Amino acid sequence: MKRKGSVSSKDVAREAGVSQATVSYILNDVKGVKIRPETRQAVLDAIKKLNYHPNQIARGMKLKRAMSIGIVTDRNVTNFYFMKVLEGIRDGLQERNYSVNLLYNKYDSIEDAEFIKYYNSNRIDGIIFAFASVSDEEMEYMDSMSIPYVIVSTHPSGRGIGEVCTDHLNHIQNVVSYFKSKGVKNIAYAGPVPRSAKDRRLDVFKDALVSHGYDVKDELIVLGTFDNNEVCKAITSMLENSDPKPDAVLAASPRFGMLTVKSCHMLNIKIPHDIRIVAVGSSKFFDLIHPPLSSIELPLYDMGFKAAEMILKNIDEGAVEELSVLASEFIIRESS
Amino acid sequence: MKRKGSVSSKDVAREAGVSQATVSYILNDVKGVKIRPETRQAVLDAIKKLNYHPNQIARGMKLKRAMSIGIVTDRNVTNFYFMKVLEGIRDGLQERNYSVNLLYNKYDSIEDAEFIKYYNSNRIDGIIFAFASVSDEEMEYMDSMSIPYVIVSTHPSGRGIGEVCTDHLNHIQNVVSYFKSKGVKNIAYAGPVPRSAKDRRLDVFKDALVSHGYDVKDELIVLGTFDNNEVCKAITSMLENSDPKPDAVLAASPRFGMLTVKSCHMLNIKIPHDIRIVAVGSSKFFDLIHPPLSSIELPLYDMGFKAAEMILKNIDEGAVEELSVLASEFIIRESS
DNA sequence: CTGAAAGCGCTAACAC
């Protein structure tokens, strides 16, 4: 399959009666180089006429840039987050003419991780880990190879630099406070088993309880697995058997939010009449269920956009930017 | 930011005491070229020792290939589908060392659509439209420029070649038949206003009704917009006011499935006791609600994978493959 | 202000 027109800057130069260099100068707005207006116009006309498009591969070759960023995520990434973040990343990169190269985080030995290979073979100039689990080993390795990367995640990875996350934990206080203002007596928690000490959701929740004069009752805390059925069982069991019964639940993630609602439906518990529910996280789906689920919405698009800015800055200047914490928002829908 | 090692095939050649060409031959397993085992080994050793990775940009430059495929989708693509398709595409491309370049379908004039620009500037070698709306104008333009592209969608675009879709329509018959076997008297339909004559869901549904001896009752057909609230209103209104009332609903998409369930919850209609529901389409979310929603599951991963194969074939051989129709599956969960 | 020429890392004739 041959490429159609394939007109090069050489063709443009010939057509305009100038040299290739001049074309390049004009195209890249090289500073310190002044081009006579009529020359510029001639070149511009030639470009139009020939429908010329600079070959980015060749450009990348010369500049030793792939003009592309690897976005790595886990397989089966929770759909709740990913697309919106990707949109932000895309737009952020687009402004500087970088493109999105989607990769997955799966490998046996770190040396032959896909994203490392891609970097080594010059296919990407840097990496954004988008809600992927990044191990200390990985970070160490990347640092040692001085591969530019940025991590976007709900909570800080501990790296401290080149990292985008949100302040959603702050809102847990607000949620508890909101529950209290509604006269809630017993607040339950449903969330995943913390996979690392960095995940502060449960701790913050407990603190919030205490600071609002609630007791911390372990039987009102459900820590679930990846298995939806098991989680449901755990939640329904808590809902039925605990004493006292909760009249509010904080769900630590979108999935747990959905499953809490599901559990209530199964037990015929009325939301928000019998029990109020708020989920941490964003999802379009919160509007597709009854009642619409209140939540702490993450600034997903902005997180992606910011991550894009960061990685480009990192690549350009070797600049290591601080941790960037973006504001989330407590949105009250009908479930609370 | 300088690149770390940046060792080239020239370095490998020097290290192994051979020429660059030999290195290239070995790396690419060029047919018709025999290499002495010890030479090969020496080169392989040198590669290991120097930690050499071929520069794909340079390679692409020589081969006039970007080694990358543009995946275009609509902004705000429904998360229901996209990630899984993407996974299939990725894996399909990966096998041949092509990568995924994510693009959005948004432009004023087709000539400066992002995907056209990307193609023209050699950043992508072909395009996969993944659940993006592709207009006739677009197809015409792409064909006239002989840009390789493949369309993956639920229903045929009408192009007839270079296209991946599913046989989910066939299952609509099965669903109606299933409803009948359960003694259902009145089947309603909830789906989006058909945006093109290519969308045969409603027609097929009507045919299925007739062929199973049901009457087609217009008041049991709800055609909704993109606005979730409006859709809910329309469905609840149908549920409450139609005479006779439906005791089953076929929802034409995941979103309409979710909204039908929501409407029932709002009206306190018991599923599946009072009404049975089946949705066309796939979503992880069907398991996160009560009751889990029966559905016609699309082979999303396979669709992506197939699309990847197709586009590569198209690029390599200029081969235009036929329409590929993959099998979907009627999965009965608890809602029906 | 503009042009000539070198070279990025790789592949593919064509030599030997």
Place this chain on the structure above:
DNA sequence: GTGTTAGCGCTTTCAG
């Protein structure tokens, strides 16, 4: 079997 060499399309000194 393996080496020589000529570019791919672009940017960028360095001359003029």
